[in-house]
Amino acid sequence: MKVLVITNLFPNGLEPNRATFNKQQIEHLMKFCRISVVAPVPWSPPVKFMGRYSRYASLPKIEHHCGITVYHPRYLVTPGIGRSLYGISYFAGVYSTVRDLNSRYDFDLIFATWSYPDGFAAQHMARLLGKPCIVKVHGSDVNQFLKHRLRRRMIVGSLSKADAVYSVSRDLKQKLVAAGIEQEKIEVIYNGIGEHFGEAVCARREAKLRLGLPEDRKIILYVGNLLESKGVFDLAEAISRINENERPTTILVGDGRDRKRLEVSIASLGLQALFLMPGPRPHSEIPLWMAASDALCLPSHNEGVPNVILESVAVGRPVVAYRVGGIPEVVTSDDLGYLVAPRQIGDLSIALAFAVSKKWDEEKIRAHALRFNWEANARRLFDLFSRICSKQSERSVFEKEEVEVA
Template sequence: MLRILTLSTLFPDATRPNFGVFVERQTLGLAAHPDVSLVAVAPVGLPPRPLRRIGHYARLGTLPTREIWKGVDVHRPRFTALPFTKGRYHAAALERALVPVLDAIRADFAFDVIDASFFFPDGPAAVALGKRYHVPVSIKARGSDIHHWGEAPATAAQVRDAGQGAAGLLAVSKAMKADMVTLGMPADRITVHHTGVDQDRFRPAADRTAAKAKLGVPGPLVIAIGGLLPRKGHNIVVEAVAALPGVTLLIAGHGPARAHLEALIARLGVGDRIRLLGALPHADLPELIAAADVSALASSSEGLANVWVESLACGTPIVITDAGGAHEVVRSPDAGRVTIGDPLAFAAAIGALLADPPTQAATRAVAAPFTWEANTAALYEHLTRLVADQR
């Protein structure tokens, strides 16, 4: 029985059900493995105490410090995330907070390996804790944890040092692995570990026209799913669809760029066919994606976006930028198009797919390798190897 301690600051809770759902799904798959015993630690970063009573921090403060979450034993210790320090002290604060928690866990659960499912601040803290408990550490890189924290002056050295100190590393795409190597991490310790998709839930609509009608969309439908952040490039997709008469765009997500997007939609005079849906529960996404003719995301950086493979599993082709593992997903015209982050280029790619769409079956077939079963099997093999090598 492999005893795993999974550590992730990116993990859902009662106040944030969509937060880190893919880390959750990976963890649930691993916990269900017949040869695994798993405890999860999902630390909650909070500002110093006077600020903890404000806004969403107050809600986070009400979370239990330990609970059974979807059948998994999850600990939720707090650590102090000092504001205005650009993350410089996050990993050290996390390590200090985790020592008494992991000491107590280890008294009853002698974990063999620490599985850190997000690179920062989890990775540096995990490496230090691995030394304390004499167990190997694996760290997974997903996207912004490398592209932001791994390049920011205040945290870049911590990310690099954690990558060099871990027994093994995981990358969501080959492109992410290359970025990690560029930062100075050892290539021979990095394994590409693709995400999975629930192909029973994410599947083509039996009648796409009827599915669009339920959404109040009479003609071609494009969707864009992702946080309303500048790096997601939703403004590019808005301008692209604005140039395609009769095409509707629905954007699902929330974030600080909402006001800018609302102003752009108003300025372009397309409020009748471009709508911001806000954040949607992950459970509602299959129906939305399956209704769409095209799924578009103009990100400036990605690892391997989960919505790419979810869209393909729904039989919906994608139009994306050449970011992260784009070419690991768009391997044929049936998957969609990879283009530059420019409104005219996106409009041309979307228009081409609307004019000559691949079959839903052909698009779905591209997503066939991306299963949670494959994800779990590869992760179990990776962690087992690290433990064996340590012994």
């Protein structure tokens, strides 16, 4: 089977840590099918007013990642305005690349990850080429984008016309059904973690030594984008409410547009000495940071099923998070961590204090992670691909017979 993947969420030479979960999933899918990846990037001339988008001008049109050929066509962006129309510019940007690749490989199926603009463009390309299309939804592309009237219409329209929708959680599926997508069209398949993720992780003391962290300090770890919507300001406020002599060291691994503002907030709370911000780290290094920690905190205001939670569980570390999205589908008991109502900073503070003081059964936590693996995910996804392609073949035969009868 030959599959074309269309997604803006994929590592590239400028962003090696971008959506590594998609790369991991595709690496496992390649055991079952031949895959090409089209990962568009914003088009931007190298001028200052384009801000962060101007850096993409230096990105090669084609890259290779672990045996995966990745094509980077450009699509027009207009920072600050017209985001609801990006689906149209995205479609225009990928059109020539997808058409040329299909003339070479004659794909059996188009698979898009991210509902908009990726799913919108992929569904329209599939329709033009006469190919089936499956769209994967992750979290914010449903939780946030459906709040915008025009984007909602474009998302619901394209998902309704897609052959199948793949959701990473039951929560997202319910939201799509409420938005008008047929329930039978949506399949829930949880993301996974690598079979060997966390296997070689050392003990907490050794991990602290390797990272140069104080051995005598309890550690809360956050891994992700430094954005207000990810709850990082809530985390800082929650730490400030813990008794002063019991406050853990908090490590924020990642970067984002709210970093400077967050640093100011941490300073205003008098917590500079308790917060470490090492910036983005290679994905291969994340298990070490997790091993050094006592608990992971992810106080996002909206989520799908974040892979960092699956990874923390695989390392045997409990999770403290808001009860949002698909997180309760992973953290199913207090043996795995604590969930609190969103934006309840007092409750978050109490949960963090309990998490670093409790003696956790790390083996029990690790055992729970075994149900989330990329091998099983890839098998289920390939089975979905096969079913959709079979339906397409049956349709084609039926249409041919109708023409012959006529």
